[in-house]
Amino acid sequence: MAAYKGGVGKTTIASELAYVMGAVLLDLDWDRGNATRAWGYRTEQRASAPLLDAIEAGRTPRPLVGKRKADLVPCHEDF
Ligand SMILES: Nc1ncnc2c1ncn2[C@@H]1O[C@H](COP(=O)(O)OP(=O)(O)O)[C@@H](O)[C@H]1O
Ligand SMILES: [Mg+2]
Numbered sequence: 001m002a003a004y005k006g007g008v009g010k011t012t013i014a015s016e017l018a019y020v021m022g023a024v025l026l027d028l029d030w031d032r033g034n035a036t037r038a039w040g041y042r043t044e045q046r047a048s049a050p051l052l053d054a055i056e057a058g059r060t061p062r063p064l065v066g067k068r069k070a071d072l073v074p075c076h077e078d079f
Helices: 010-021 035-039 050-057
Strands: 024-026 071-073
Touching: 010 024, 010 035, 035 071, 050 071
Parallel strands: 024 071
Antiparallel strands: none
16 A cells, blocks of 8 residues: 555555455554554564564565454564
């Protein structure tokens, strides 16, 4: 999901669509209203950054398992 305009439902649609399709929610949009925080993931409570680590290592990130929500590759402020 991508659009320049804010507040049009990108985060909501991406999160819901990933869940109903059984797909992975890959969050590439860092801001305080992002899908990662809505999912319940707090970067400030984590020592690693799965997305950044995967990019730097050239490997596929392993998604976090979601319960009644999509599996997630979380974003990070440094992305
Ligand atoms: N289909 C919808 N109907 C009503 N409100 C919606 C809908 N989709 C999103 N919203 C609400 O609109 C606001 C912005 O949605 P959000 O998904 O954060 O947009 P974006 O990611 O494009 O900035 C949120 O408060 C969200 O709950
Ligand atoms: Mg958003």
